[in-house]
Amino acid sequence: MLNLLPSHIGKTLIQLxxxxxxxxxxxxxxxxxxxxxxxxxxxxxxxxxKKVFHL
Known part of the structure; x- marks a missing residue:
């Protein structure tokens, strides 16, 4: 999963x-x-x- 950040998708996520x-x-x-x-x-x-979705 940490390899995701340097990928194209990760860079797009970081930019957004x-x-x-x-x-x-x-x-x-x-x-x-x-x-x-x-x-x-x-x-x-x-x-x-649970915090985010109040489950």
Missing amino acids: LSQKTGQSTDKTSNVLLQAMPLLLEPCNATRLQ
């Missing part, structure tokens, strides 16, 4: 998120790299889903 948040692409990329391990852990993903 950067535009949406008003942050630089470097800052957006760094945040995603730091957050990715937490988002990929099953228990953290479940907790995040």
Whole structure:
């Protein structure tokens, strides 16, 4: 999954998120790299889903 960020799709995702948040692409990329391990852990993903989707 971490290999996704340097790919074409990852770069597009970073660009779109950067535009949406008003942050630089470097800052957006760094945040995603730091957050990715937490988002990929099953228990953290479940907790995040519950927070975001109020499950």
